[in-house]
Amino acid sequence: MTLGRREFLRNTGTCVAGASALALGFIPPRAQAQETRQYKLLRAKETRNNCTYCSVGCGILMYSLGDGAKNAKARIFHIEGDPDHPVSRGSLCPKGAGLVDFIHSESRLQYPTYRAPGSREWKRISWEEATDRIARLMKDDRDKNFIQRNEKGELVNRWLSTGMLASSAASNETGLLDFKFARSLGIMGLDCQARLCHAPTVAALGPSFGRGAMTNNWVDIKNANVVLIMGGNPAEAHPVGFKWVMEAKIRNAAQVLVVDPRFNRSAAVADFYAPIRAGSDAAFLLGVVNYLLSHDKIQHEYVQAYTNAALIVREDFQFHDGVFTGYDAAKRSYDMSSWDYERDEQGFAKKDLTFQNPRCVLNLLRDHASRYTPELVSQITGTPEKDFLHVCETLASTSVPDRTATMLFALGWTHHTNGSQIIRTAAIIQMLLGNVGMPGGGLNALRGHSNIQGYTDLGLLSTRLPGYMNLPKDSQQTLDTYLQASTPKADEPGEVNYWHNTPKFFVSLMKTLWGDHATAANSWGYDWLPKWDRSYDMLAYFELMHQGKVNGYIAQGFNPLAAMPDKNKMRDAFAKLKFLVTMDPLDTETSNFWQDEGVYNDAKPEEIQTEVFRLPSTCFAEENGSIVNSARWLQWHFSGAQPPGEAWSDGHILGTIFTKLRALYASEGGVCPEPLMNMQWNYRDPEEPTPEEVAQESNGYALADIQDATGKVVVRKGELLPDFSVMKDDGTTSSYCWIFAGSWTQAGNQMARRDNTDTGLGNTPGWAWAWPANRRLLYNRASMDPQGRPWDPRRQIIEWNGQRWVGADVPDYPLTSPPGSGVGPFIMQSEGVARLFSGHSLVDGPFPEHYEPTESPVTGPALGKTVRHNPVSRVFADEKPRMGDPEQFPYVATTYSITELFRHWTKHSQLNAIMQPEQFVEIGDRLAGKLHIKAGDMVRVSSKRGYIEAKAVVTKRLKRLNVMGNDLDQVGIPCHWGFKGATRKGFLANTLTPAMGDANSQTPEFKAFLVNVEKV
Ligand code: SF4
Secondary structure, three states: OOOOHHHHHHHHHHHHHHHHHHHHOOOOHHHHHHHHHOOOOOOOEEEEEEOOOEOOOOEEEEEEEOOOOOOOOOEEEEEEEOOOOOOOOOOOOHHHHOHHHHHOOOOEOOOOEEEOOOOOOOEEOOHHHHHHHHHHHHHHHHHHHOEEEOOOOOEEEEEOOEEEEOOOOOOHHHHHHHHHHHHHHOEOOEEOHHHHOOHHHHHHHHHHHOOOOOOOOOHHHHHOOEEEEEOOOHHHHOOOOOHHHHHHHHHHOOEEEEEEOOOOHHHHOOOEEEEOOOOOHHHHHHHHHHHHHHOOOOOHHHHHHHEOOOEEEOOOOOEEOOEEOOEEOOOOEEOOOOOOEOEOOOOOEOEOOOOOOOOEHHHHHHHHHOOOOHHHHHHHHOOOHHHHHHHHHHHHOOOOOOOOEEEEEOHHHHOOOOHHHHHHHHHHHHHHHOOOOOOOOOEEEOOOEOOHHHHHHOOOOOOEEHHHEEOOEOOOOOHHHHHHHHOOOOOOOOOOOHHHHHHHHHHHHHHHHHHHHOOOOOHHHHHHOOOEOOOOOHHHHHHHHHOOOOOEEEEEOOOHHHHOOOHHHHHHHHOOOOEEEEEEOEOOOOOOOOOOOHHHOOOOHHHOOOEEEEEEEOOHHHOOEEEEOOOOEEEEEOOOOOOOOOOEOHHHHHHHHHHHHHHHHHHHOOOOOHHHHHOOOOOOOOOOOOHHHHHHHHHOEEOOOEEOOOOOEEEOOOOEOOOHHHOOOOOOEEOOOHHHOOOEEOOEEHHHOEOOOOOEOOEOOOEOEEOOOOOOOOOHHHHEOOOOOEOOHHHOOEEEOOOOEEEOOOOOOOOOOOOOOOOOOOOOOOOOOEOOOOOOOOOOOOOOOOOEOOOOOOOOOEOOEOOOEOOOOEOOHHHHHHOOOOOOOOEEEEEEOOOOOOOOOHHHOHHHHHHOOOOEEEEEHHHHHHHOOOOOOEEEEEEOOEEEEEEEEEEOOOOOEEEOOEEEOEEEEEOOOOOOOOOOOOOOHHHOOOOOEOOOOOOEOOOOEEEEEEEO
């Protein structure tokens, strides 16, 4: 802008006048405040951190005052986006923009408090009283109920009557302490938020490609030609990550397709939107598979070289009337022995590269998917046939080598009783199109919580160990039996089959857990690990709690009363506990489950005998540590202030209770003290381990000089491991989580790196550190043909330099295996290739199949079968009476998140509460017309399990669909309100949802269930 002399004088005159008026005190206070705001950062300390909400992991800069002098407590007064961050580049969404209000929320807990049995109030207590009492209660319960041997006399060392729910936003370092704390005591009921969000993703992507994580990364979305958003709504749930979708539109003229029950905010900026009935995604996607195969729209060379399409399946494997071979209806499970390849004398899978053999995987898949014709898909899903075909054609355009499609999904695909198989179907589509391993391709699971990827990596699930190893089960009584079952043999000769290193990862873990107590003579302390007889996942464990079989529970940074399905049943389950401990920065519904909140929580405190300890913990802004974003980046953050009041870090709370438990066992003795007493807890202050020492422990150390194959010492005793390739199975290395090896090396903390140089195609390998081995794009060798030529020269990300693989990304391949070596690019797979047919890996079938949700409006047969529901989904007998039918509950409901609120956390933040102060539900205009409901009317939405009341938003975003010849209306239920926080009180949305789970991961079916709607 150029200013003329007259304007210049006018403007400067105004400024001078303004300054004079200010000096004379004539400016009103509000204007004075505006004048002084420009100096807000003067004398402030700047601290780097990450947003605590979703797993885009946006960088933030926190500004605090208080110079650290005695009695000058730092206080964060401003937070803004970090402009250097390669993903967020200074942006924050409405949730991130409200972070400072979260830190200073009126709901922040200041002191430990206690609720006595039958009491109606909280009472303040000291940390000493609280931790003494908790340790006492835990020890008494453990001594009374610990199971050393099962009925068969097998050593199992487990404790079932007290459980623990680990967080989803706490740091990795806290996660390591959670694991050591719980497993040293033998706790089996250990689970985390992953169970409620992306567990089906891991169950599906692991068997498909080798690892269960997002294949590409946020920035890489910009390289796509087609973006399919289905089973997610990133414009609202991951707004800053969504900017890379817009970048793909701008840079590549990418076609963005949205398939969703609602015309949501992602759809609003997409090129094409198709409606779908909630719960019918597998039918839609299997229809796409059928389209690609029947129209020969597959990338042939990729499919032949990089998938198991040519492998031959056993004769006795069949599919009939909705079930695969080996089904046992009484047990609701499969004998999977026929789900395998034909094998030669050496045990390798047979193959037919000509595809003449009808038992080839590709031919069986073609047959299996052929039932999903466009007509039938349209009838099942309610998607108009022409819309369905448009999605098919657009995806099919990427079957050529130089075009890619990426798929973005989240809980819309996971929250189903066949969630894992929905994601498997998507994986199959991407394999057929040759889109896996390609920049701009892949299957991108958008993780919800800021560190739920990390908590999954750390093995905080009931039958898991860190780094995607399994906890041993009862029948694996010896280390040899366990390792034999856990270490796969190659299905094809010459393949990398990286999991053959399992013994190295496992023994290194055991050395971390038991230190010098772990020796070859005692199988590295194998007996001290608890063994499992069945899954004690959240659904199963709360079922036991409801049956009165659980006495104690610890909820860490988690609000299960609001998060688990069937809230009224949950409240009744909590009321059967003897003691409940919550560790949280906020005052949650869970810690107050016993409060009488009228219609919002109809409890009778005097009848509830549970002792409750409400322990205040620090939040993200008050701790150092690392969290893992959805793209597997471990990002280190720093504390910018002290916590409020007497709040402690989670590590401090766990360390103190752990130390007190040990002291009790030392002084009194007790049942099976060895795992607890032998657990390595050698921190400088055992009551308060520092994040730095824990992070190094997680990476791992050389416990002796480590030599390479030539005898040269590559790591000296006592040094941090440079990566997982140097790990040994002879007790000379330790590492808690093998995939994190390399995150903190002799060169320092790799997670804190800040070089945002783009090495090509949006890769920034110098920013933070990604598992595994700092790779940013998984399976990147598959972006080139077997001879090492890129499928698309514009998308070349690695290359062979004559001696080794190099490039913009760390190659996901043996560095010295040359082009043409025949080594497959999916190095974690025993076949070396991606799996169209998944063998024994999933419990509900090696090919995906559409099954109706547990509560479904479709009551008759379809797809030529009578079996309508997933025959092995998680169903508890006493849940059946809590299921509704379409006569009584004629509408399909689906839950979701909105952009201004994050689960049940942001309702405690003033800014977010102002933006979305009151609960609402979305109802299509045609249904509203039928029920005489106007926008703003109060409505009651009820399911077989309870009801909620909320304001109606009447919208055209929810279309009436035609499903199997009948009209069908859908209802949208945002899930953010409750009876605590800064918003108006509301109903917990999970009052409505059913407690049925995915067959593989037991993740509840939040996304498709039946309701009725009435005007109040
Ligand atoms: S909620 Fe997600 S997108 Fe929003 S600021 Fe936080 S990390 Fe970024």
